[in-house]
Structures are given as structure tokens and as C-alpha cells.
Amino acid sequence: MLNKLVDAVGWARIIIALFLFSLFVTAPFVGVSVSTSLSNTLERFGMNGVLVLAMVPMVQSGCGLNFGLPLGLIAGLLGATISIELSAYITSVAAVVGLGNAASFFIFITAICIAVPIAAVLGYFYGHLLNRVKGDEMMIATYVGFSSVSFMCIAWLLLPYRNPTMIWGYGGSGLRTTISVSGFWHRVLSGLWTVKIGNFTIPTGMFLFLGVMCFLVWLFMRTKTGTALTAAGSNREFARASGIDVDRVRIISVVLSTILGAIGILVYIQSFGFIQLYMGPFYMALPAVASILLGGASVNKASIWNVVVGTFLFQGILSMTPSVINSILQTDMSEVIRIIVSNGMILYALTRKVKVKR
Amino acid sequence: MTQSRIAQKLFRLITDNAVPIIFIIISAVAIPLSGFSATYLVQELLTRIGRNSFLILSLLIPIMAGMGLNFGMVLGAMAGQIGLIFISDWAIVGIHGIVLAMIIGTPISVALGLLCGNVLNRAKGQEMVTSYILGFFINGIYQLVVLYLMGGIIPITDPILVLSRGYGIRNSINLLGVRTVLDRLFPVRIDSFTLGAFHVENISIPVATYLVIAAFCFFIIWFRRTKLGQDMRALGQDMAIADSAGIPVNRTRVIAIVISTVLACYGQIIYLQNMGTLSTYSSHDQVGMFSIAALLVGGASVSRAGIGNVFLGVILFHLMFIVAPAAGKELIGEAQIGEFFRVFVSYGIIALSLVLHAWKRHNERIRARRALRIPAAGAAASKEGTQ
Numbered sequence: 231m232l233n234k235l236v237d238a239v240g241w242a243r244i245i246i247a248l249f250l251f252s253l254f255v256t257a258p259f260v261g262v263s264v265s266t267s268l269s270n271t272l273e274r275f276g277m278n279g280v281l282v283l284a285m286v287p288m289v290q291s292g293c294g295l296n297f298g299l300p301l302g303l304i305a306g307l308l309g310a311t312i313s314i315e316l317s318a319y320i321t322s323v324a325a326v327v328g329l330g331n332a333a334s335f336f337i338f339i340t341a342i343c344i345a346v347p348i349a350a351v352l353g354y355f356y357g358h359l360l361n362r363v364k365g366d367e368m369m370i371a372t373y374v375g376f377s378s379v380s381f382m383c384i385a386w387l388l389l390p391y392r393n394p395t396m397i398w399g400y401g402g403s404g405l406r407t408t409i410s411v412s413g414f415w416h417r418v419l420s421g422l423w424t425v426k427i428g429n430f431t432i433p434t435g436m437f438l439f440l441g442v443m444c445f446l447v448w449l450f451m452r453t454k455t456g457t458a459l460t461a462a463g464s465n466r467e468f469a470r471a472s473g474i475d476v477d478r479v480r481i482i483s484v485v486l487s488t489i490l491g492a493i494g495i496l497v498y499i500q501s502f503g504f505i506q507l508y509m510g511p512f513y514m515a516l517p518a519v520a521s522i523l524l525g526g527a528s529v530n531k532a533s534i535w536n537v538v539v540g541t542f543l544f545q546g547i548l549s550m551t552p553s554v555i556n557s558i559l560q561t562d563m564s565e566v567i568r569i570i571v572s573n574g575m576i577l578y579a580l581t582r583k584v585k586v587k588r
Numbered sequence: 589m590t591q592s593r594i595a596q597k598l599f600r601l602i603t604d605n606a607v608p609i610i611f612i613i614i615s616a617v618a619i620p621l622s623g624f625s626a627t628y629l630v631q632e633l634l635t636r637i638g639r640n641s642f643l644i645l646s647l648l649i650p651i652m653a654g655m656g657l658n659f660g661m662v663l664g665a666m667a668g669q670i671g672l673i674f675i676s677d678w679a680i681v682g683i684h685g686i687v688l689a690m691i692i693g694t695p696i697s698v699a700l701g702l703l704c705g706n707v708l709n710r711a712k713g714q715e716m717v718t719s720y721i722l723g724f725f726i727n728g729i730y731q732l733v734v735l736y737l738m739g740g741i742i743p744i745t746d747p748i749l750v751l752s753r754g755y756g757i758r759n760s761i762n763l764l765g766v767r768t769v770l771d772r773l774f775p776v777r778i779d780s781f782t783l784g785a786f787h788v789e790n791i792s793i794p795v796a797t798y799l800v801i802a803a804f805c806f807f808i809i810w811f812r813r814t815k816l817g818q819d820m821r822a823l824g825q826d827m828a829i830a831d832s833a834g835i836p837v838n839r840t841r842v843i844a845i846v847i848s849t850v851l852a853c854y855g856q857i858i859y860l861q862n863m864g865t866l867s868t869y870s871s872h873d874q875v876g877m878f879s880i881a882a883l884l885v886g887g888a889s890v891s892r893a894g895i896g897n898v899f900l901g902v903i904l905f906h907l908m909f910i911v912a913p914a915a916g917k918e919l920i921g922e923a924q925i926g927e928f929f930r931v932f933v934s935y936g937i938i939a940l941s942l943v944l945h946a947w948k949r950h951n952e953r954i955r956a957r958r959a960l961r962i963p964a965a966g967a968a969a970s971k972e973g974t975q
Contacts, residue, residue, distance in 0.1 A: 297717075363946035368717040370946060373939035380932035384925055516724070563736065569728030573721050580718045581710035 260557035274545035276436035277501035280494035291483035292463035298371035299515035302491020309345025353488030357481035520572035622914035638797040643855035653844035654824030660719035664852025665872035667697035681765030701849030705842030767864040
């Protein structure tokens with residue numbers, strides 16, 4: 231019975247879950263408020279959820295872990311910056327229509343509307359590329375992500391943005407490294423319909439958004455295309471033999487992953503409050519990859535459930551370790567623990583996959 | 589017919605060497621734009637060849653064993669840095685310091701190499717991405733050791749090295765005691781040299797470093813001919829066949845990685861003695877990326893790399909590295925753009941060569957499958973004909 235449970239859940243996950251649990255238990259004894267840390271965890275859970283969800287389609291279609299997530303993030307960042315550039319128009323249009331109060335919401339919607347088509351186009355080409363390199367997707371995805379981020383470093387300097395809140399003060403051109411979205415769409419989702427019980431806050435609006443996203447992906451996975459996609463991921467040759475156009479469904483999955491990445495970063499930014507350009511999105515794929523693996527996904531199988539569990543565990547550790555460990559040891563070791571846990575998790579998954587295959 | 593064959597051959601030549609050709613073009617455009625003198629460029633290149641070649645050479649053996657680009661070389665680099673931290677603490681200067689740092693680094697890098705090799709054996713076919721993530725993972729442990737244990741549990745006496753809070757090593761360490769000691773061991777200067785329009789003067793050559801690098805090259809040439817080297821090459825050709833031929837696959841792969849890690853450790857020490865400062869938490873990061881990019885720029889692929897690729901790569905890559913910021917400034921008026929451009933090129937070039945290699949392999953697989961199919965189809969057709 232116990233063995234069965236351990237097998238089903240996996241040692242790594244049990245250890246991490248116990249670790250997180252022990253953090254919550256020790257928290258009150260070292261003077262850390264449990265309710266505050268729990269609301270912190272929930273907030274981070276909501277802001278990272280969609281980014282982790284972006285892993286699911288590509289893993290399911292056999293493209294492996296999407297280390298190329300930064301490509302989607304770039305589409306999102308373009309949407310975010312363009313929406314701020316256009317914010318004056320959108321605000322005035324909203325005022326004319328009589329919805330001046332909801333202007334920030336409209337700007338956020340604009341950001342999504344701009345980001346999604348860009349992500350779709352980028353994802354389409356990215357998908358074609360990945361189809362030509364079957365078997366080496368993950369390594370190439372990593373470097374596609376890196377090179378697109380470093381290419382955009384040049385673009386952020388040269389693109390003709392004009393809004394004074396975004397460009398460098400002295401040069402008069404080139405975007406700043408961090409741009410505040412307060413005054414535009416800061417907390418447009420995470421501040422929506424929040425439920426407060428003492429120190430404990432539930433960001434209902436953001437959870438609803440994440441829930442809708444998860445539901446849409448879940449629904450898509452149950453359509454004919456979604457089933458074909460899963461089949462292509464489970465056994466490529468078998469799928470081909472049963473008449474599935476493997477290359478096509480793989481491209482669809484990559485486009486979907488990239489779009490979710492773009493939306494994910496927008497959700498992340500609205501909660502975080504800052505757009506981080508230049509090298510900002512560089513390493514953002516790793517936490518998302520680690521989260522979904524922590525949730526029990528493997529290199530070629532992932533579900534919505536994995537996303538929810540993994541994001542909660544990973545973000546829980548991230549928000550608990552600084553406060554609890556710092557109070558115990560009087561040092562800030564959270565960064566190092568984050569690096570070891572997230573990369574250890576990815577390593578575990580990469581080495582486990584082969585064992586299952588044999 | 590012959591013309592098309594020549595065209596085909598030319599096309600093959602270009603696609604096989606796409607990356608070096610792109611680099612030669614970029615350099616040809618950027619050098620005149622940058623406005624650097626020949627003396628400056630030659631001096632910089634000679635320094636950088638001495639600084640980087642050893643590190644890049646350490647990548648060759650795992651490629652030979654069919655394990656791809658060893659992103660785990662950063663493990664060795666970290667071991668070398670730990671050695672350097674200790675000799676700075678003990679204030680051992682000169683060439684003795686360098687040798688002692690290597691002696692300290694050796695057991696650490698052997699241990700890390702054993703770890704890396706065994707992990708990679710569990711992830712066959714995904715070696716590159718696994719070694720890449722392993723680099724991050726060990727980086728976490730390195731930070732744990734250097735940032736929290738050193739100065740506390742591991743005694744570090746020199747207060748200059750330790751952060752003001754009492755433990756942990758500072759962000760950057762000045763390696764004054766060992767700075768360029770290997771480069772200046774046998775100093776050689778060229779006062780003036782002219783060849784046609786090409787004129788340089790006052791060039792210093794790091795002869796001792798070059799001798800070490802040459803010794804390493806001979807080691808690789810010799811190693812290829814040993815039993816172990818032959819085993820590795822067989823592994824690189826086909827792991828399954830090598831296995832049935834009685835070659836201990838896992839053991840040989842681990843040895844390849846251990847050798848690479850230890851050599852990367854020495855390479856990092858040579859690199860840092862030339863730089864003169866150690867960025868405790870970032871030196872090793874950049875080293876992995878730049879070494880791999882340089883090797884690929886030299887025309888190596890994931891499965892095939894030689895000593896020639898190393899030196900061509902180091903020259904082309906660093907030429908671009910030197911001239912890009914100045915050329916960017918000249919072209920667009922901002923040095924920052926050239927800076928970003930060279931980062932983009934380093935990553936882009938790795939992406940491009942990985943894609944080209946994977947694509948080629950993918951096409952070969954399709955061609956192989958088709959080759960199996962055509963005779964069968966032909967036989968069926970002839971059968972139909974007779975009926």
C-alpha cells in the first residue's frame with residue numbers, strides 16, 4: 231500500500247512536499263505568520279500558473295520540455311510595451327464609450343490581443359524549426375530561447391517607442407530595463423474580487439483567469455486535435471500509421487505553448503508590477519520547467535493536475551524558504567535553495583525518463 | 589551532369605562550413621568599421637588564443653566519445669576556481685601558486701567528473717541538455733559552499749577575501765599574486781614585423797602558455813591512438829555496436845567526462861591567471877558558453893571536432909568579440925548595441941550549429957529509410973510488370 235503510494239507520487243515529490251510542510255509547521259515558532267506566507271504562496275501560484283501551463287501542450291505532443299519559453303515571453307513583452315505605448319488612446323476611447331473606470335482593464339486586454347498573434351506567428355516558425363530537429367528539441371529550444379532574448383536586447387534599444395515612462399530619460403530613445411506598470415494595469419487581475427480574511431488574501435480574479443486558462447487547455451486536449459496531439463507524443467510512429475499528421479499537430483502544440491507563454495508573462499507582470507526587458511526573460515523557462523516536473527510530469531507526459539500541484543509546491547518553497555530559513559539561520563539562502571531544488575528536479579526528470587523507456 | 593555535380597559539391601561545402609563562412613563575412617565587414625590597428629588586433633588575438641584555447645580543447649574528448657558538447661565543463665571550471673580561492677587565501681604567488689591551484693582542483697574535478705559521467709549515463713541521447721542542467725545544479729552547490737561555508741566551516745583566513753558579514757567569499761577576487769605568471773614565464777617580444785601592407789610592432793607572446801597548449805594538443809593526438817581513445821571513437825560511431833564488441837560503454841563514457849572535467853579545471857586556471865581577476869560567482873558561467881560557441885564557430889559539429897576547429901574557432905570568435913562593440917558604435921552610434929550583438933551572435937551561433945547538425949541527422953535518417961523502401965517498391969513494380 232505504502233509502496234504503491236510512493237511509486238505513484240515519486241520520491242522527489244514526497245521529499246519536497248514534506249519539506250514544504252515542515253516549513254509551514256516551523257513558521258509560527260520562528261515568528262513568521264502562516265497566513266501571510268500562505269497568501270504569498272497563493273499570489274505567486276496565480277502569477278506563475280499560466281507560465282507553467284505553457285509547458286503542457288509541447289510535452290504532450292512529444293516536443294519535450296519547452297526550454298524555448300522565452301520566445302513566448304518576448305511576444306508577451308512586446309504586447310505589454312505596445313499596450314503602454316497606446317495607453318493614452320485606449321484610455322480616451324474608454325472614456326468616450328463611458329467605461330473610463332475600466333481603462334486599465336482595456337489596456338491589459340489590448341496587451342493580450344497584441345501579444346497573442348505575435349506569439350502565434352513566432353510559434354509557427356519555431357514549430358517548423360523543431361519539426362526538423364526531432365530528438366534534439368530541448369537543447370535547441372534552450373538556445374532558440376537564449377538567442378531570441380539576446381536579439382530582442384538589440385531590438386528594445388532600437389524600436390521607436392515614445393512613451394516617456396518607458397524610455398531612458400537622458401538618451402530619449404531605447405526602453406528602460408524595468409518598466410513599472412502601475413498606473414496602467416498593475417494588479418488588474420490579482421486585485422480583482424479579492425477575498426480577505428484577516429491577513430489571509432485570496433486573489434480570486436487571478437485564480438478565475440488561471441482556472442479559465444486551465445479549463446480551455448483541458449478542453450482542447452479532449453478535442454480531436456488534442457487527442458491526435460497526445461497520440462503523436464505517446465508514440466510518433468504509431469500516430470503516423472493511424473493517419474495523424476504528426477508535424478502538423480506538433481506545430482499546433484508549439485503555437486499553443488508560445489501563446490500561453492505570452493499570456494503567462496502578462497499575468498506575471500500585472501501581479502509583479504514591473505516589465506523586465508533585456509536579459510529579464512533569459513532564465514524564466516527554468517522555474518516553469520521545474521514546476522511542472524515537480525508536479526509529477528515527465529519529459530513526455532503532463533496534465534493540468536501536474537501544473538496545479540507543481541506550481542503550488544514550487545512557489546510554496548520559493549515564498550517560504552526566505553522567511554523561515556532566514557529566521558532560523560539568520561542568512562538569506564533562498565536563492566541557492568531555489569537553484570538547487572529547481573535544477574535538481576529537472577535533472578531527476580531527465581535521468582528518470584530513460585529508465586522508464588527501457 | 590558534371591556541372592550539377594560540382595554545384596552540388598560546392599553547396600555541400602558551403603552548408604558543411606556555413607558557420608565559419610558567416611563569421612569570416614562578419615569579421616570582414618566589422619574589422620574596417622572598428623578602426624582598430626593591426627598591432628592592437630594581433631596582440632589581442634595572441635592573448636586570447638593563450639587564454640581560451642586550453643578550455644576549448646577540453647571539449648574535444650567527449651565529442652570523440654559521442655557525448656556531444658560537454659556543457660558540464662563548467663564543473664571543472666568551478667573546481668579550478670576553488671583552487672584559486674585557496675591559493676589566494678594562502679598567499680602563494682608565482683608559478684607555484686598556479687601549480688598548487690591545479691593540484692587542489694584535480695581531486696575536486698575528478699569527483700565532479702565522476703558524478704557528471706554517471707548522471708549522463710542515465711540520460712543517454714540527452715547528454716547535452718542534461719549536462720547543461722547539471723552545470724546549473726552544481727552551480728547551486730558551488731554557491732552554497734563558497735557563499736555560506738567558506739570563511740565559516742571551511743577556514744579562510746585572509747579578511748580581504750571574506751565578505752564583511754564574516755563568511756562567504758567576495759564577488760571578485762584580485763589574483764595579483766598569480767596574474768599572468770604563466771604568460772610571462774618565458775617572455776618573448778617582437779619589436780617590429782612587416783609583411784607587405786601588414787605591419788605590427790611591440791607584440792608580446794605568452795610562450796609558456798602556448799607550450800602548455802601545444803603539449804595538450806599532442807596529448808590529444810596521442811590519446812586518439814591509445815586503446816582507450818579507439819574505444820571512445822568506436823562509441824562515438826555507434827554505441828550499440830561498441831557495446832557488442834565488448835567495449836565497457838558506461839565506464840569509457842565516464843572516463844571521457846572525467847578527463848574533460850579535469851582539463852577544463854586546468855583551462856580555467858590558465859584563463860583566470862591571464863585575466864587577473866576572478867568573478868567568484870560568474871566566471872565559470874560565461875566560460876562554458878564562450879568555449880562552446882568558439883568551438884562551433886571553428887566549424888566543429890556536435891559529433892565531429894578536431895584541433896583545427898579549436899584554433900580557427902578561437903581566432904574567428906574572438907576577432908568578432910573584439911571588433912563588434914567598436915563596429916556597432918561606428919555603425920549605429922551605440923557601443924551597447926555591439927555588446928548585445930556579440931552576445932546574440934554567441935547564442936545564435938550555438939543555436940544555428942545545433943539546428944544544422946540535428947537537421948542533417950534528421951535528413952540522413954529519412955534518406956536511410958527511403959533507401960530501404962525503394963528497392964522493395966522497385967521489386968513490386970517489376971513483379972507487376974511480369975504479370
